[in-house]
Every structure is written in C-alpha cells, then in structure tokens.
Amino acid sequence: MASSPSFSVVSFSSVNTEPYVIRLSSRQNLVPINPRRKGLGNFQLRGRNTSLINASVSFPAQEISSSSSQRRPDELAASIFSKVMQTDRGVTLTREQHLQVAELAGELNKYCVDSPVKSPLIFGDWDVVYCSNPTSPGGGFRSGLGRLIFKTNEMIQVVEAPDIVRNKVSFSALGFLDGEVSLKGKLIVLDEKWIKVVFEPPELKIGSLGFQFGGESEVQLEITYIDDKLRLGKGSRGSLFVFQRRN
Incomplete structure (x- = not known):
C-alpha cells in the first residue's frame, strides 16, 4: 500500500x-x-x-436498577464530542483520555444499525474530529515534525452516492502559505460493516501551484456506528476515527 x-x-x-x-x-x-x-x-x-x-x-417485588453506565446513544455521542473537540483531532489527549474515548465508542457500537454500509446516512460531508493514531489521517503532514511545519485547518471527508469518496486536508505552511492535499477514491463494499476505498494519486496545492504525486493507495474501514450527526469507524490496523457531520 x-x-x-x-x-x-x-x-x-x-x-x-x-x-x-x-x-x-x-x-x-x-x-x-x-x-x-x-x-x-x-x-x-x-x-x-x-x-x-x-x-x-x-x-x-424488589426492583433492581441497571448500571448507571448504561446511557442513551445521544448521551454517549455528546460525551465523545466533549472529549475530542479542541484536541487537534486527538493529538493533545493523554493515553488515559484516549482509553476513555475508546470505552465510550465501545458502548455506542452496541446501538449501531444493521448493515451500516447500506444506510443513506453515510453520504454527506464529514469533519474528521478525532483519530487514535495522529498520523493515520493526513500521513506525514500529521507526524510530529509535519505538525511543526504544517498547521491543519480542516480535515474533511465527502461521501457521494453511489460510491465516491473525497478527502481533503487544508493547512497553512510556516504560518503564512496556504495549501491542501486532496484525494479522490472509489468506495467498495466488502460486507455489512466493512468498506474499502481505493484512492487515486493525491493532489497537492500550495498557493497557485498544484500537482499530483505518489501512487494509488487504499484503506479499509469498519463502520461501527452512524447517525445523523456522528460516524465512528475503525481502520484495519485498529485506529479509531470519529467523524462529525458538517452543517
């Protein structure tokens, strides 16, 4: 790959x-x-x-209440958003805080609809607001050194019917030069929860200049929960992604 x-x-x-x-x-x-x-x-x-x-x-009869940890999906979603927002998509979180996000996501997975890959909810514009592995979204631009040079402004995924995926990472280099990396891919359904996306070579734009570099790439992702505001995904290597639907 x-x-x-x-x-x-x-x-x-x-x-x-x-x-x-x-x-x-x-x-x-x-x-x-x-x-x-x-x-x-x-x-x-x-x-x-x-x-x-x-x-x-x-x-x-004796009434026994269930554990207080059992919460509604909207409560769990709100808790996840409260923990991952304003954290540079998870970069600034501690290991303990990452585990808390993973625990909440695990609880929310129980409420996932059947066959989420067939749900029309997957289509639309999504912000990538968290990843448990900082370099999974954005590659080298999100590494420790890359973040010193490139400040990420937006990280967006657009899923268009029937099978198009567009990813875009916009950034500012050295604090004054704007640019973006974009990819276009084809979505392939593997089963009821797993999808694969095969991407064309990425395109880099800096200022008025633009060019393609590298080769094709592919990713596999399991959709573990989806509703009208939140989508959770797990990569083939175990990385947890949190997507928030854009207004």
Whole structure:
C-alpha cells in the first residue's frame, strides 16, 4: 500500500419471591409439606378438625436498577464530542483520555444499525474530529515534525452516492502559505460493516501551484456506528476515527 496521505472513512428488572402458603388448623402440630426446604416454607397443621384456614403471604417485588453506565446513544455521542473537540483531532489527549474515548465508542457500537454500509446516512460531508493514531489521517503532514511545519485547518471527508469518496486536508505552511492535499477514491463494499476505498494519486496545492504525486493507495474501514450527526469507524490496523457531520 502506498504511503500517501489518506484517511478512512434504564431498564428495571424485578425479583419476585415465591409466595408462601400457610395452612392453619386447631392443633399446634406443624408438619412441613416439603421438609427439604429451609426456613419459612409450606406448612400444614394436622388435627381432628377437617376445616382448614388457608393464608398466603406474598413478599413485594424488589426492583433492581441497571448500571448507571448504561446511557442513551445521544448521551454517549455528546460525551465523545466533549472529549475530542479542541484536541487537534486527538493529538493533545493523554493515553488515559484516549482509553476513555475508546470505552465510550465501545458502548455506542452496541446501538449501531444493521448493515451500516447500506444506510443513506453515510453520504454527506464529514469533519474528521478525532483519530487514535495522529498520523493515520493526513500521513506525514500529521507526524510530529509535519505538525511543526504544517498547521491543519480542516480535515474533511465527502461521501457521494453511489460510491465516491473525497478527502481533503487544508493547512497553512510556516504560518503564512496556504495549501491542501486532496484525494479522490472509489468506495467498495466488502460486507455489512466493512468498506474499502481505493484512492487515486493525491493532489497537492500550495498557493497557485498544484500537482499530483505518489501512487494509488487504499484503506479499509469498519463502520461501527452512524447517525445523523456522528460516524465512528475503525481502520484495519485498529485506529479509531470519529467523524462529525458538517452543517
């Protein structure tokens, strides 16, 4: 694969105690119906009187709330956005903070629609707001040295029906020279969650100059969650991506 810059696309339960039945008669001789049961159980008082008084004792159901960590999808999405925004797409986060984002994404994955690659929600303009590996989106422009020279302004992915993907990274070089790297690719569906995008050689523009460089490249991405505002993806090497739909 070429090394040219690219980026991928409270429930409650009840515990009911079994009702106990106590049968009373005039004599005080208690005989357990089921002697193997311990504690309060079913008893019958035997005697000459054949009339029996039946009484049942029911215990109230106990309500057990689910874990407070179970939150709605919109709450989980809001938490992810709050952790990744204004972090230079994850660059400034600590290892512990990256793990927190991964944990939230794992919870949100449970709410993913079936066959997300077939959802029309994938189409549109998306901002890349986070990646667990800083160099996955943008390649060398996002390495430690690259970030010293190139300040990333925008990182956008456009998915057009039926199968076109356009990636663009805009930057300013040395603080005064504007430029961008753009790629156009073809989206190929691999299964219900995985896609592959084969990109043409990237095009670099700096000021009024523009030229292509490098060769073709391809990426594979699993769509693990999608809604009208958020898309989560995991690359073939395990990198986590967070996309936010543009206004």
